Amino acid sequence: MSHTTPTPHGHAAASILDGKPPAAPAGDSLTRDAWRRLKQNRAAMCSLVVMAVIILACLVGPWLTPFELDEVDWDAIGTGPDLASGHVFGTDVNGRDLLTRTLHGGQISLSVALVATFVSLVIGVLYGAISGYFGGRADNLMMRFVDIMYSLPFMFLVILLMVVFGRNIFLIYAAIGAVEWLDMSRIVRGQVLALKKREFVEAAHALGVRDLQVVTRHLIPNALGPVIIYVTLTVPKVILLESFLSFLGLGVQEPLTSWGVLISEGKDMMETAPWMLLVPSIFLAATLFCLNFLGDGLRDALDPKTR
Amino acid sequence: MTTSHSLSGTDHPVDGASRPSENAGNAPLSAGDQARADTLSRLGLEAEVPGTPSLMEIEDLRVDFQLPDGPVPAVKGISFTLNKGETLALVGESGSGKSVTSTAILRLLPELAEVQGTIRLRGEDLLTASTRRMRELRGNRIATIFQEPMTSLNPLHRVGRQIIEVLSLHRDLKGRAARNKALELLEQVGIPEPARRIDSYPHELSGGQRQRVMIAIALACEPDLLIADEPTTALDVTVQAQILRLLKSLQKRYGMAILFITHDLGIVRHFADRVCVMRYGELLESGTTHDVFDNPQHDYTRMLIDAEPSGEKAPVASDAPVLLSARDVRVSFTIKRPLFGPKVAFEAVRGIDLDVRRGQTIGIVGESGSGKSTLGRALLRLLKSKGQINFDGINLSPLDAAALRPLRSRMQVVFQDPFGSLSPRLTVGEIISEGLRVHHPEFNRAQRDAKVCEALDEVSLDLSMRNRYPHEFSGGQRQRIAIARALVLKPEFLLLDEPTSALDRSVQVTVIDLLRDLQARHGLTYLFISHDLAVVRALSDHLIVMKDGEVVESGSTRAIFEAPSETYTRELMQAAFAPDLG
Numbered sequence A: 001m002s003h004t005t006p007t008p009h010g011h012a013a014a015s016i017l018d019g020k021p022p023a024a025p026a027g028d029s030l031t032r033d034a035w036r037r038l039k040q041n042r043a044a045m046c047s048l049v050v051m052a053v054i055i056l057a058c059l060v061g062p063w064l065t066p067f068e069l070d071e072v073d074w075d076a077i078g079t080g081p082d083l084a085s086g087h088v089f090g091t092d093v094n095g096r097d098l099l100t101r102t103l104h105g106g107q108i109s110l111s112v113a114l115v116a117t118f119v120s121l122v123i124g125v126l127y128g129a130i131s132g133y134f135g136g137r138a139d140n141l142m143m144r145f146v147d148i149m150y151s152l153p154f155m156f157l158v159i160l161l162m163v164v165f166g167r168n169i170f171l172i173y174a175a176i177g178a179v180e181w182l183d184m185s186r187i188v189r190g191q192v193l194a195l196k197k198r199e200f201v202e203a204a205h206a207l208g209v210r211d212l213q214v215v216t217r218h219l220i221p222n223a224l225g226p227v228i229i230y231v232t233l234t235v236p237k238v239i240l241l242e243s244f245l246s247f248l249g250l251g252v253q254e255p256l257t258s259w260g261v262l263i264s265e266g267k268d269m270m271e272t273a274p275w276m277l278l279v280p281s282i283f284l285a286a287t288l289f290c291l292n293f294l295g296d297g298l299r300d301a302l303d304p305k306t307r
Numbered sequence B: 001m002t003t004s005h006s007l008s009g010t011d012h013p014v015d016g017a018s019r020p021s022e023n024a025g026n027a028p029l030s031a032g033d034q035a036r037a038d039t040l041s042r043l044g045l046e047a048e049v050p051g052t053p054s055l056m057e058i059e060d061l062r063v064d065f066q067l068p069d070g071p072v073p074a075v076k077g078i079s080f081t082l083n084k085g086e087t088l089a090l091v092g093e094s095g096s097g098k099s100v101t102s103t104a105i106l107r108l109l110p111e112l113a114e115v116q117g118t119i120r121l122r123g124e125d126l127l128t129a130s131t132r133r134m135r136e137l138r139g140n141r142i143a144t145i146f147q148e149p150m151t152s153l154n155p156l157h158r159v160g161r162q163i164i165e166v167l168s169l170h171r172d173l174k175g176r177a178a179r180n181k182a183l184e185l186l187e188q189v190g191i192p193e194p195a196r197r198i199d200s201y202p203h204e205l206s207g208g209q210r211q212r213v214m215i216a217i218a219l220a221c222e223p224d225l226l227i228a229d230e231p232t233t234a235l236d237v238t239v240q241a242q243i244l245r246l247l248k249s250l251q252k253r254y255g256m257a258i259l260f261i262t263h264d265l266g267i268v269r270h271f272a273d274r275v276c277v278m279r280y281g282e283l284l285e286s287g288t289t290h291d292v293f294d295n296p297q298h299d300y301t302r303m304l305i306d307a308e309p310s311g312e313k314a315p316v317a318s319d320a321p322v323l324l325s326a327r328d329v330r331v332s333f334t335i336k337r338p339l340f341g342p343k344v345a346f347e348a349v350r351g352i353d354l355d356v357r358r359g360q361t362i363g364i365v366g367e368s369g370s371g372k373s374t375l376g377r378a379l380l381r382l383l384k385s386k387g388q389i390n391f392d393g394i395n396l397s398p399l400d401a402a403a404l405r406p407l408r409s410r411m412q413v414v415f416q417d418p419f420g421s422l423s424p425r426l427t428v429g430e431i432i433s434e435g436l437r438v439h440h441p442e443f444n445r446a447q448r449d450a451k452v453c454e455a456l457d458e459v460s461l462d463l464s465m466r467n468r469y470p471h472e473f474s475g476g477q478r479q480r481i482a483i484a485r486a487l488v489l490k491p492e493f494l495l496l497d498e499p500t501s502a503l504d505r506s507v508q509v510t511v512i513d514l515l516r517d518l519q520a521r522h523g524l525t526y527l528f529i530s531h532d533l534a535v536v537r538a539l540s541d542h543l544i545v546m547k548d549g550e551v552v553e554s555g556s557t558r559a560i561f562e563a564p565s566e567t568y569t570r571e572l573m574q575a576a577f578a579p580d581l582g
Helices: A010-017 A030-040 A042-064 A098-134 A136-151 A154-165 A169-195 A199-206 A211-222 A224-247 A259-268 A275-301 B020-026 B031-043 B098-105 B131-137 B159-170 B175-188 B207-219 B237-254 B265-271 B289-294 B299-306 B372-379 B401-408 B428-439 B445-458 B463-467 B475-487 B505-522 B533-539 B557-562 B567-577
Strands: B054-067 B070-083 B087-091 B113-121 B142-145 B225-229 B257-262 B274-279 B282-288 B322-336 B344-357 B361-365 B386-391 B411-414 B493-497 B525-530 B542-547 B550-556
Touching (some): A030 A042, A030 A275, A042 A275, A098 A224, A098 A275, A136 A169, A154 A169, A169 A211, A199 B411, A211 A224, A259 A275, B054 B098, B070 B113, B087 B098, B087 B265, B098 B113, B098 B225, B142 B207, B225 B237, B237 B265, B274 B299, B299 B505, B322 B525, B344 B372, B344 B550, B372 B525, B401 B428, B428 B475, B445 B463, B445 B475, B525 B533, B533 B567, B550 B567
Parallel strands (some): B087 B257, B087 B274, B142 B225, B225 B257, B493 B525
Antiparallel strands (some): B054 B070
């Protein structure tokens, strides 16, 4: 069945026979291409740097500040920012250093956001893509399961987990992750339903490409735009959910803290000690701001058309 | 200057009274004036000839799109005149600026378009008119019909309401009066049972009927100018002829001018009074239809006229081995699956027998909904079907996806839409090498690359393009990439599902040449699905005519084209090659 190829285009054929195809301009894989495009996006790159600084500060910062997380400074209870005493961002009503607590809280908030978003991304994208791709009865069953999960009250789920596993920070991750992927799977399923009827998917079938390959190579990359935007929306949602749980006493417990908890404490002291609200809010706002720019940049970078 | 047109003042039964003065200028021109006008129009310099009833003058129209990378000129200074009651065809291939010109007349171009020059309608400069004035004109004095009857009607409103909307906007008609006028319009555009159809939703109408509704909306205010932007491109040939006939008769009745935008010269020849040929935003040639077709001045015009696919394929020996055979193939789709009770199914392919011999090209023609594409997909087992399909002696019907995989490299497919058939996030190299990953997992990167280059070379594409993404290519180039993707596996059988339908005529011809060339070089066997009879005649040696999932007629291409035995086949050919537009 193999036929010889007497091509009339001699010039190019010769180089093929040499086994050395002519060099083509760079830019082979989508990820490398995307990175190159992302680097040209100034807003996204600035955001990336700011995010990196915040994350790094949260990771190593608590060790560099002269105060402990739960250390009470009896000389400075509820004082404002003051360089002389070492409380750069002031203290809270219990005399604990706000900078230390904010950076520590960042660790919790960012890790919850990271884990929950990652879980929702992986489960949601795979679940939604598979459900949409196979369609029919599989789709029906998988989506009814999502409906059931939706209908479970979130608080009930969290309390149930607490009863079974005891109080644990990782439960927050699990509970939030278990709920957040539902939206993602719906979004991806919708995208895939539209994409799978496109001719390039049919062409892949005609080539004999395996189902898993069709999903990972053709469907998911083309559904990425809305997915990335949704991820940037998930992160703030998750951070706020965590503070809500902590507020109810189901989340992080004193002396541990998180941005959400700090903000809700600061809100009560807004009139007498505004720094208690401002400091964690600025950290949270800066992070979310950067995420939005980064998300937009990523979406554009992953779309070859915006070259 | 309207030489062939029989428009005269008495042709206005409806609105003759309302606009009596306009017909005064329509008196026959003297022979001298006629000659002068013709000469001028040939030169593209339409000066104001005394007594010429010009409706719209466009002078030195320029449109530049201000893109981030700098301005991109779309229309580069074109001038033409449109007379009352005449049909002017604006002809050009994609990217020629013809649609930009018509959108500029309506002042509906996006913000980033910079428009210069003058467009005068009855002496009124449209480019300097206020937004409010433009709104009064649009849909009223200037009406438009678009290419896609599927999307230009609002799916949530009954058609009657959409007609009444225009009437109440521009004619201040309300209630019963508006409804009666809408009924009258629907009757005029030839919608059967208008009293019932007026309350239909767009999805309940066929494509042709929807286009008729669009025409009814356009005519609601008896416009001076109707801009028809590829109004029949999305329709089947037989419907196309009906719609054009309708437009002609309504033009006679209302005396409106039609600016007819199309890429299809075949229609222009039968439909337009005068022709302007555009390319790359420039007006290359203009003149009466007769002159342009009989004596084209510009090479490009000549090329467009000659771009009709030509040649034919010699039949294969009658004892050539059968590569693909199908017996009683049936495909049905489940339309409704109620919780209780039987499924409701629609049978798209109803028992087709087919034998494709090695080296043969079988053409399958039919209009939309005839089941031709469904049959093609069923033959490749891309769709579930009943009946028996044998490929090179192997019965495909009982095989599952894994068992079919080794056979996939021997039978390949090229689809219609060169924009939809290439994954937008893979490079051309990745797209072409995908089949190699499946069928030759032993190849390393360099070997795959070499094969990709070989395939690109076969379809005459630049090898350095393989790291680019599909959107950077033109339609014709993308179709070549799709062909390369199929060829890289060295198939024996190629299903070509309307591979040339989305391409410009001049590009079409080169793709047909390529397909022919590849068949000769590799002894390929083709199943060619198309609604375009001219292309099928050029490529196939055996023809199957399908309608409603069944074979109407089958036989050697030449025999069928010379003497079609079935009425339906005759109708198709009549509509495609010699439409009678009255």
